[in-house]
Amino acid sequence: MVEGHFGRTTRIRAMSEEQRTKDFLSRIDAKETIEPKEWMPERYREQLVRMMSQHAHSEIVGMLPEGNWITRAPSLRRKIALIAKVQDEAGHGHYIYSAVETLGVSREEVYRKLLDGSAKYSHIFNYPTTSWADIGMIGWLVDGAAIINQTMLARCSYGPYARAMLRICKEENFHKKQGMEIVSRLCRGTAAQKAMAQESFDRWWWPTLMMFGLPDEKSKNTAELMQFGIKLRSNDELRQRFIDMNVKQAQEFGLTIPDPDLYFDEDSGHWQIGPIPWEEFFEVLKGNGPCNRERLDAKIRAHEEGRWVREAASAFAEKRAKRRAKQ
Amino acid sequence: MTSNRVEHGGAAHTSSRKALDHFVLEIADDALVLGHRLSEWCGHGPTIEEDIALSNISLDHLGQAQCLYELLVENDANYGSADKLAFFRDSFEFRNCILVEQENGDFAQTIVRQVYFSAYYYFLYEQLSSCPISLLSDFAAKARKEVSYHLRHAGEWILRLGDGTTESKARAQAAIVQLWPFVEELLAPSEAASILIAESQVFEPSTVSSAYKQYLETLLSEATLEVPSSTAASPLNGRQLKHSEHLSQLLSVMQSTARAHPDALW
Helix, strand or coil: CCHHHHHHHHHHCCCCCCHHHHHHHHHHCCCCCECCCCCCHHHHHHHHHHHHHHHHHHHHHHHHHHHCCCHHCCCHHHHHHHHHHHHHHHHHHHHHHHHHCCCCCCHHHHHHHCCCCCCCHHHHCCCCCCCCCHHHHHHHHHEEEHEEEEEEHCCEEEEHHHHHHHHHHHHHHHHHHHHHHHHHHHHHHHHHHHHHHHHHHHHHHHHHCCCCCCCCHHHCCHHHHCCCCCCCHHHHHHHHHHHHHHHHHHHHHHHCCCCCCEEEEEEEEEEEEECCCCCHHHHHHHHHCCHHHHHHHHHHHHHHCCCCHHHHHHHHHHHHHHHHHHH | HHHHHHHHCCCCHHHHHHHHHHHHHHHHHHHHHHHHHHHHHCCCCHHHHHHHHHHHHHHHHHHHHHHHHHHHHHHHHHHHHHHHHHHCCCCCHCCCCCCHHCCCHHHHHHHHHHHHHHHHHHHHHHHCCCCCHHHHHHHHHHHEEEEEEEHHHHHHHHHHCCCCCHHHHHHHHHHHHHHHHHHHHCCCCHHHHHHHHHHHHHCCCCCHHHHHHHHHHHHHHHHCCCCCCCCCCCCCCCHCCCCCCHHHHHHHHHHHHHHHHCCCCC
């Protein structure tokens, strides 16, 4: 019989910290879902706040590189689809910020950490979008990588995060299809369009492989996240899945993969890639990527310029509440 | 769709056929240009919620433009395609009003522009939805629902800004005054509209105009803002193809990718 929430709360109150943690981890092992009001180790809460806020920030900052092409999308259909897509990202960010709030941190507090530079977001959004093909590549590769990650997170131990991922994955799948359609169109198009696609692919291939994080032996969070049931697969496993899936896809598009060391390993049945340029990854994380400054500045500017609007809205809401109270 | 063809085919004179096309282009170009302007906010709004709302309104307008361009193409293959109308015409061929090509400015300017615009279309579509030209009435019936949401959204912001803080009130009032000279162009029927009115009584300009003014007066007074006293209209007029500098700048961005690859499919 599954223990009810009330029964569990009473039982847990009587335990020592150590017993509680042990009990918590056995629930994780039993694949139980943890819900907001339930007891959780402080470290579990911290890791979730860190990961979920990074995720929400990535959605919000990710609007910028794609938004960069809204005003120059080449057809009405593409323009409309791109706005709808970027709008979806705003919705995802909003949804995940709300999920973070279930851990006792306000959206304002979390957002402030993005603006003051103390919270991270996916390194991938610090790369520039310099041609229309980048919009296709982001949909196909970046959203494709995100889906692999998020499909795993949809089965993670924290209920609100898992449910958010389930919903978000559905829309991301649609975005990926949209991206692949753009790339496919370019690859079947004029010589200039094909060249545009290849040039863009050359720039995005390696950075998207870095999206899965450092190799397992160097990732400092992976072991703990796996113990907590937040991560169910390692960085390298997810990366390999992405590579196997997309080498084939790139070949179908007629794109050349910018990796002279790439080969198919008959024994393992997997594609093997050459060395990932991790120095570049560290530089971007340190804030020295091509667009780190621009991305953060854009969000700070929007926040500053919107301050008087938010103040007006709360002043009005207060006045209205007072007037209603008098009636 | 058949009925649209009949309406066009049944037009007694080429002049009224041309007037209908021009009138449709006025509405479509208004929607395209404003939809584009609103999309410039995407990722830069004052809150996430407002970012989403402005994108939504932008999407409605772009959808309206696309739908009308397609109707034009359906009735006259010489137009080529909806994309050709949007991406391969020059600024002096656009029939949008001057109001929509104005830059976004601050949030107050964007909201005031939207109220000025949506209020006009709300009352125009109310009349067009029962006009004898089915192409217009079918479209207006559908678009009116969208516009009524836009108007409610922007109207609520006018209340918040007007009756919010000292700063928001000053900004809202400044925007009201700044954009006022472009309202007259909306309310005065264009040449194309005048022909359609004379021939088919598509709408009654004085009814639209008085409902519009009444609405604005009520809204602004509730928001503790003032209706501008000056009646000086802008000498520019998009319906007569006399645009501000903003339109060609907007188009040079919007059309750049399409024009760099004129033979490409996307």
